[in-house]
Amino acid sequence: MNANPYSPHTEEDRAAMLERIGVRSVDDLLTAIPKDARFPRLGLASGLSEMEVQAHLERLAAMNRTAGSGPFFIGGPIQRRYIPAAVPVLALRGEFLTAYTPYQPEVSQGTLQGVFEYQSLIAELLAMEVVNSSMYDGGSATAEAAFMAVRVTGRKKVVVATEVDFTYRRTLRTYGRGPELEIVEVPTAKLAASAEDAACLIVQHPDAFGSLVDVRQIADAAHAAGALCVQVTEPHANALLEPPGALGVDIAVGEGQPLGITMSYGGPHLGIFACRESLVRQMPGRIAGQTLDANGTRGFVNTLQTREQHIRREKATSNICTNEALAAITAAVYLSLLGPEGLRAAARAGVARAHALAKRLAALPGCAIANEGPFFDRFTLRTEIGGWDLRNALIARGIQVEATASHYVDGRREGRDDVIAQCTELTSEADADALVDAVAQLARSPETVAAR
Amino acid sequence: MTVRTHVIPDVGAKTAVPALEPLLFELARPGRSGRHVVSDDAADIPAAFQRKTPLHLPELTEPQVVRHYTHLAQLNYSVDAGMYPLGSCTMKYNPKVNDRVASLFADLHPRQSYRTTQGVLALAYELEQMLAKITGMDFVSLQPQAGAQSEFTALLVFKAYHAKRGEAATRRRIIVPDSAHGTNPASAAMCGYQVTTVKSDARGNVDLDALKSALGPDVAGFMLTNPNTLGLFEERVREVCDAVHGAGALVYGDGANMNALLGIARPGDLGFDCVHINVHKTFSTPHGAGGPGAGPLCVKAHLRPFLPKPWIVREADGSYHYDTAREDRAPAGLGDSIGTIKQRIGNFGVLVRAYTYMKTLGEDGMLETGRDAILAANYLLALLRDKYDVAYDRTPMHEFVLSAAKQKRQGASALDIGKALLDEGFHSPTVYFPLIVAEAMMIEPTETEPRETLDAFAAAMKRIAERAESDPASVKAAPKYTPLARLDEVTAARKPVLRWQRPV
Numbered sequence: 004m005n006a007n008p009y010s011p012h013t014e015e016d017r018a019a020m021l022e023r024i025g026v027r028s029v030d031d032l033l034t035a036i037p038k039d040a041r042f043p044r045l046g047l048a049s050g051l052s053e054m055e056v057q058a059h060l061e062r063l064a065a066m067n068r069t070a071g072s073g074p075f076f077i078g079g080p081i082q083r084r085y086i087p088a089a090v091p092v093l094a095l096r097g098e099f100l101t102a103y104t105p106y107q108p109e110v111s112q113g114t115l116q117g118v119f120e121y122q123s124l125i126a127e128l129l130a131m132e133v134v135n136s137s138m139y140d141g142g143s144a145t146a147e148a149a150f151m152a153v154r155v156t157g158r159k160k161v162v163v164a165t166e167v168d169f170t171y172r173r174t175l176r177t178y179g180r181g182p183e184l185e186i187v188e189v190p191t192a193k194l195a196a197s198a199e200d201a202a203c204l205i206v207q208h209p210d211a212f213g214s215l216v217d218v219r220q221i222a223d224a225a226h227a228a229g230a231l232c233v234q235v236t237e238p239h240a241n242a243l244l245e246p247p248g249a250l251g252v253d254i255a256v257g258e259g260q261p262l263g264i265t266m267s268y269g270g271p272h273l274g275i276f277a278c279r280e281s282l283v284r285q286m287p288g289r290i291a292g293q294t295l296d297a298n299g300t301r302g303f304v305n306t307l308q309t310r311e312q313h314i315r316r317e318k319a320t321s322n323i324c325t326n327e328a329l330a331a332i333t334a335a336v337y338l339s340l341l342g343p344e345g346l347r348a349a350a351r352a353g354v355a356r357a358h359a360l361a362k363r364l365a366a367l368p369g370c371a372i373a374n375e376g377p378f379f380d381r382f383t384l385r386t387e388i389g390g391w392d393l394r395n396a397l398i399a400r401g402i403q404v405e406a407t408a409s410h411y412v413d414g415r416r417e418g419r420d421d422v423i424a425q426c427t428e429l430t431s432e433a434d435a436d437a438l439v440d441a442v443a444q445l446a447r448s449p450e451t452v453a454a455r
Numbered sequence: 456m457t458v459r460t461h462v463i464p465d466v467g468a469k470t471a472v473p474a475l476e477p478l479l480f481e482l483a484r485p486g487r488s489g490r491h492v493v494s495d496d497a498a499d500i501p502a503a504f505q506r507k508t509p510l511h512l513p514e515l516t517e518p519q520v521v522r523h524y525t526h527l528a529q530l531n532y533s534v535d536a537g538m539y540p541l542g543s544c545t546m547k548y549n550p551k552v553n554d555r556v557a558s559l560f561a562d563l564h565p566r567q568s569y570r571t572t573q574g575v576l577a578l579a580y581e582l583e584q585m586l587a588k589i590t591g592m593d594f595v596s597l598q599p600q601a602g603a604q605s606e607f608t609a610l611l612v613f614k615a616y617h618a619k620r621g622e623a624a625t626r627r628r629i630i631v632p633d634s635a636h637g638t639n640p641a642s643a644a645m646c647g648y649q650v651t652t653v654k655s656d657a658r659g660n661v662d663l664d665a666l667k668s669a670l671g672p673d674v675a676g677f678m679l680t681n682p683n684t685l686g687l688f689e690e691r692v693r694e695v696c697d698a699v700h701g702a703g704a705l706v707y708g709d710g711a712n713m714n715a716l717l718g719i720a721r722p723g724d725l726g727f728d729c730v731h732i733n734v735h736k737t738f739s740t741p742h743g744a745g746g747p748g749a750g751p752l753c754v755k756a757h758l759r760p761f762l763p764k765p766w767i768v769r770e771a772d773g774s775y776h777y778d779t780a781r782e783d784r785a786p787a788g789l790g791d792s793i794g795t796i797k798q799r800i801g802n803f804g805v806l807v808r809a810y811t812y813m814k815t816l817g818e819d820g821m822l823e824t825g826r827d828a829i830l831a832a833n834y835l836l837a838l839l840r841d842k843y844d845v846a847y848d849r850t851p852m853h854e855f856v857l858s859a860a861k862q863k864r865q866g867a868s869a870l871d872i873g874k875a876l877l878d879e880g881f882h883s884p885t886v887y888f889p890l891i892v893a894e895a896m897m898i899e900p901t902e903t904e905p906r907e908t909l910d911a912f913a914a915a916m917k918r919i920a921e922r923a924e925s926d927p928a929s930v931k932a933a934p935k936y937t938p939l940a941r942l943d944e945v946t947a948a949r950k951p952v953l954r955w956q957r958p959v
Contacts, residue, residue: 006823007820007827008815010823010824010827010902016906017827020831020906023838026833033829034828035687035688035689036688037692037720038904042719048589048817049819051817053815057552060556063559063577064574066574070567075564077566087517087522097535097536099528099743100530101741102533106885109940110877110934111530112527114528114531116527116812124479124512128512133954134954137746139604139797140797141551143796157507170798171804173798174796174797177611177763180614181645182646183647215504217503225799241506242506242510243506245508246520249508265804266564268799269797270803271746271749292948294942296941296943298939300940301475302475302940304944307948308948312640314638315641316637318644319637322638327746329744329746330747332744338480339515339520340491343512343514344511344514345491345493346510349492351494355498377501377504379500384594386580422479
């Protein structure tokens with residue numbers, strides 16, 4: 004039996020192949036490798052059978068508490084949403100899953116048309132002119148948007164609102180160390196006044212805490228100062244809220260995971276990246292485009308490739324090569340199954356349930372909603388207990404929420420000590436009851452919670 | 456759309472070429488819908504924020520959507536369907552158990568407490584250990600989501616390393632060989648570095664003299680793929696690394712070709728300071744029509760302080776947590792770390808698949824994989840060398856580069872040969888890369904193609920070579936049996952149509 008169960012070669016095969024090559028052993032093919040470095044012991048265990056490996060992974064999985072095992076209110080860019088049965092059945096077909104980048108368009112029309120449709124769907128949803136075929140995730144898309152704005156404007160200052168998701172700001176800061184960008188963080192309320200000398204203003208709407216933001220005013224201020232406006236967005240919000248393209252936004256980015264993609268502890272997900280058509284030649288990443296074949300039949304290819312690393316090398320708009328094409332196709336399957344009404348229904352459910360839940364929580368003694376204005380499908384709850392202790396006490400009761408105290412940027416804890424509750428169409432009445440009951444109980448004796 | 460008939464030369468059987476498929480938008484009719492998510496909730500949103508822009512998403516029923524994507528899938532070539540000899544892409548078989556176990560971790564949010572995700576952390580911690588052992592490195596970051604992001608991460612690490620030594624301002628240059636992947640110079644430029652390219656020598660190695668004269672106190676690092684993109688092991692790799700280190704710079708290993716080294720040699724033993732791993736190549740995770748991937752970065756101890764945070768910590772009692780997001784304690788701060796590339800553990804769903812594959816192979820399976828990959832490439836080269844020119848005639852590792860220069864003179868280019876292969880039922884090799892070989896065809900069979908398939912591929916390549924000699928026009932006319940004939944990429948770029956437009 005072969006040590007690699009996927010290896011097809013019998014010993015006779017190997018012998019015949021060696022004979023054809025004209026050597027006695029594979030060792031004879033390795034003479035370029037320093038002798039003392041050849042065949043190191045790696046110190047790995049022996050290989051497992053499929054049955055053993057399945058059991059082993061099941062044991063590891065059992066050590067986790069899945070989101071669906073109890074009331075779950077953690078969200079932000081990554082959201083627990085209903086995924087129609089047909090989504091994985093279609094998107095995970097071997098023809099999509101096990102294809103490579105569509106380098107040969109004649110045998111890759113499934114991928115290329117699928118991505119073209121994704122671009123078209125997201126362009127419609129965001130009311131943006133051009134969408135690329137994907138970035139890695141919302142965080143890298145945000146950083147690449149800043150880099151693009153730097154290229155377009157020739158300025159090196161990037162101003163980002165502190166209400167942009169903390170993980171995005173972390174990635175932006177880390178990326179910014181490369182070209183040594185000046186990254187300035189200001190509250191959303193001060194963003195419009197901070198546009199001078201900036202390459203872009205980066206705003207999130209709805210913001211990390213769920214609040215709605217007047218993006219148009221920020222975009223206007225950016226443009227008046229010769230800067231671009233970058234909006235971080237969430238896909239479902241655009242079903243109900245005026246989209247970036249209608250708000251004067253130049254580049255819209257976001258995490259596409261809520262569009263039918265599993266949370267999978269953070270990835271693989273989908274970086275949405277959209278911009279104005281006039282900026283397309285500065286856009287990072289692959290783009291699918293329509294064309295004709297030699298017989299005049301419509302088909303699709305990767306296009307505008309002179310922006311990309313395999314052609315332009317150090318002059319490319321980005322180094323991205325592998326992207327998240329499968330996630331883009333998954334998102335397109337999801338959107339085509341839900342349609343406009345299904346998407347609105349899912350979005351409405353999140354908003355309505357968040358508003359109802361917030362109302363009940365705000366009525367409890369010592370509890371208040373910390374959002375200053377209207378909010379979308381998540382909100383910030385402030386209690387006398389303190390967010391961190393409340394979150395831990397809730398975990399002990401089987402309820403999972405996020406605490407703002409776990410928001411670190413540059414290794415510093417930032418922000419207030421609140422909890423954030425995200426609702427989606429999967430948030431049930433029973434979930435809401437459980438949270439309200441638990442908070443009510445804990446709020447009765449805040450000092451004992453903190454003591455734990 | 457008429458269905459044409461395709462005769463598979465080897466088998467003589469007839470098969471229908473799948474028909475093209477309309478766009479989703481063309482199949483839609485207002486009023487059609489499924490009932491996947493229904494809600495009678497009313498959302499209370501202030502009028503000023505409400506969407507007034509029309510939302511013309513296509514309206515379809517589920518059966519239509521299923522047909523649509525099934526038809527699209529049928530238009531794709533995939534490694535599930537056949538040999539995919541793209542050089543440097545390592546299109547090996549993608550085991551199905553890996554996909555199934557990944558779904559066990561689907562319903563987990565990255566912002567959950569470490570207390571509710573001990574299985575995730577245990578797996579990730581062990582994966583880090585295994586990758587360190589395989590590459591001969593000391594520490595691993597699982598955060599980078601692809602090879603290119605890992606390159607960028609490593610260069611940020613280089614920058615931080617030099618900054619710590621007070622040399623960030625002077626070390627402004629990264630050197631790459633002329634055979635490097637385009638991502639290398641692109642990553643360096645993105646990281647704010649100037650790029651210097653050094654040429655390869657007559658044996659396909661880095662030209663050591665050219666490298667030495669390019670090195671200096673202004674160089675931050677050198678990026679090397681080994682085996683390189685010619686499929687050749689760098690013969691003086693230790694001298695190369697020594698020269699770079701002698702100039703105070705660091706050596707980055709591009710791990711795109713790590714499959715050749717599995718169990719055979721470790722970058723950490725050869726002088727590299729770090730190496731990235733494309734788990735979607737070496738460790739069998741499916742490439743998803745262009746992505747996802749995952750690109751763990753493996754480093755020697757001297758680079759560890761600069762790795763992205765958070766790091767996974769294992770306690771004596773076997774429990775796990777993160778260091779900077781210790782959640783209930785004051786954070787340790789970033790220290791010298793470059794920051795964060797991706798929250799917590801990168802593309803975890805991809806990493807689970809890689810972990811499963813590595814557990815399946817184990818110590819002996821790794822070695823066998825490396826050996827079989829090299830065996831397959833050398834066997835295929837032996838079958839093809841009398842019909843095609845060999846760019847650098849040395850014993851290759853897991854892939855090799857042919858030149859179609861002879862065929863080009865006869866009237867059929869590397870591109871044409873690739874297209875003719877599509878008609879033969881195979882995917883094309885990587886063509887026109889590496890850039891240093893005229894009419895390059897870079898072929899990587901991987902260890903999972905049986906000998907019969909390698910023989911059939913070689914036979915197809917030979918038939919095409921013979922046609923290039925006798926009837927080059929027929930090669931130029933390929934492909935004939937694919938869903939579409941050759942596509943006009945020039946017009947696509949000149950007059951871009953990048954989305955479907957509603958007819959007005």
